[in-house]
Amino acid sequence: MKRLVGTNKEISRILYEEQLALSQQQTDVDDLVREILSQVKIRGDEALRAYSQEFDQLAIQDLEVGDSLIEAAFAELDTRVLAALERAQKNIESYHRQQLEQGFEDQPSPGVIRGQLIRPIERVGVYVPGGTAAYPSSVLMNVIPAKIAGVKEIIMITPPQEHFNPAILVAAKLAGVNKIYQVGGAQGIAALAYGTETIPKVDKITGPGNIFVARAKKLVYGLVGIDMIAGPSEIGILADETANPAYLAADLLSQAEHDQLARAILVTNSDQLANQVQEQLEIQLKTLPREAIARRSIEDNGRIIITDSLASMFELMNQIAPEHLEIAMDQAYSYLDLVENAGSVFLGHYTSEPIGDYYAGTNHVLPTTSTSRFSSALGVYDFIKRIQYTQYSQEALAVVADDIRCLAYAEGLAGHARAIEARSQK
């Protein structure tokens, strides 16, 4: 990993620019994506079948993935994986249930009622990638919060396959997906955004995907809601001399193995620890199955910064605003108050980040590329709407009518004032 030297302000500026460069999305696929969106909008299912033939070399009869395939997946799946998925599901459910919100109502003055209703989004679409990036854990992370929010209908789409990864279908069933359709890419996003004869139009689309999926989501944003446009994954580690360099190296590599664009950043006040982590990285990389990807990530994008104080370490990390933040120090919990920006925080020497990827119950769909400065992990709050309401009695309106008229005329909106005046005359 490359060492960076400078003031916190300089370093965070450099890291931010580097991060932006890493997350720069190609937009040169946009013309093709627009064409696909428009074809699906016009031709519906027919276009979906044609694109499956063209891109996936598969002739699809039934767009829906039927119950028999799902039953077969349960029969095929390793029972240990099934049991682990079920235990992970329980943890994800118990964590996210705490995010459920209540509405409120008050009566601030006589004859006035105000409040806020909480309503689930009606229909949600979840995109699940095919191939090697088909992660059952991501199915759980996307579907469970929607289910807890009370979403009535959850539609999952995934690229057509000769043989589906059974863990994906099983996770979908466990989490409560209502229908699964086999369609991928930009054409899948189009089907969810516009609806076709077979696939119903949804209100919001979540889930990760390749560049075609990401650009299609960005283009249909506004017509439907989307979760976020995720960039490459990142981990930031704050560690002092109490940290174990072998643990840290393993955690940095667990992030690096995702993608050569993934980024691992270590901030420490211990020069010795920094050196030991570098050594451990080299040792552990040699036997890692995904060594090539992880090495590129660590060498190109890994960064170590040595600072002189804990205060400075936290200041810098808050400026970096990492997706995952590990605090590898004794008494890590006591430092939680210092965290201002991060997607998900892992406290102490034993809370390795993969615990959160799979199991603890916190969500692993997280804001990347410093966007934790203004956004949050996927949660139940992403699947609800808050609806305001107000009621004024005739008498209550009479009390405030002059103020409202005064403000309306001050803004040059006489029609607004007249709506109040209409109710005052008699």
Place this chain on the structure above:
Amino acid sequence: MKRLVGTNKEISRILYEEQLALSQQQTDVDDLVREILSQVKIRGDEALRAYSQEFDQLAIQDLEVGDSLIEAAFAELDTRVLAALERAQKNIESYHRQQLEQGFEDQPSPGVIRGQLIRPIERVGVYVPGGTAAYPSSVLMNVIPAKIAGVKEIIMITPPQEHFNPAILVAAKLAGVNKIYQVGGAQGIAALAYGTETIPKVDKITGPGNIFVARAKKLVYGLVGIDMIAGPSEIGILADETANPAYLAADLLSQAEHDQLARAILVTNSDQLANQVQEQLEIQLKTLPREAIARRSIEDNGRIIITDSLASMFELMNQIAPEHLEIAMDQAYSYLDLVENAGSVFLGHYTSEPIGDYYAGTNHVLPTTSTSRFSSALGVYDFIKRIQYTQYSQEALAVVADDIRCLAYAEGLAGHARAIEARSQK
């Protein structure tokens, strides 16, 4: 207003297509907007001054609007407007304070701690249009929720003027804006997104603006957060034979006077009421100061739908998902349970929509163009982040290590498994 006839499904489809057409944003300004963004990014303040000269024909010395101008605004503002603004502010504060969230923490099993922190966004930028669309009420609606969320620094920008509308500066001061800068258009959004020598980079940008502002916000979205890209304003009214046609016509016109693209929709089970509203519209239009705009809106985009039952009325309105929803019926409150999609609901014969625009305390920044299916009024929740945290003790990790390894290997991510294994060996 034009009458629409058909099944609810047909009508909601037609309305949706019409709505989309109305909200179609020009994108032909994008090249210019990109050039402006890039110039401000490179040249900073110098570019801002050059654009002010070019677009506003004003030579700006101080980009900051200083205290002396704000003091002068207080001296100039009609004291009745000031008093009304202060009372509106109190209502907005007391409503939004109810949106403040608490974090949570649980200990689902021995040695495991999980939780969610709530943190305010650090720095927010609010855009306030100049000229006739400079609404002090919008300043309050954007700034107060941010303030209540605990945002440390709120920056307001507004186009340079020979003479500022005093109500804008006063509302900013009342609501707690920290700094005001005079810069408008895409160059203002660029300044907030990238920062300049004078204007600090913010984490999120809110507030309405013209097409240049809207496209610039869309283009910088991801780099910073944004509130929403608002389309033309809409009102949907559900009314039965108990409604007063003069009130309804006045409310429809209060929406229509905003913009010829604004849209007013009446859904009723009373043919007689529909006819009376049409008559009242004609009578009231004749004396409305903004008659030309309102008439275009009502004639081109106003719609009346007659249905045969209350159930059908609510079903259709939920499909329409209006920004503003009035329920002009006796016992309106008892129908609140039937509302699934709407930005803000106004209950009963006396709760005219302008009460919410100015005064009741609910927010008037609302989801337009059917986006209330998946999004909500601007609120305190838009100015906070939720940060997850987890802590596992060594013993707690040992209990779940096999499950996590099993899931990691099932996904082909050995590096993830190894981060767990590193902590099990000893």
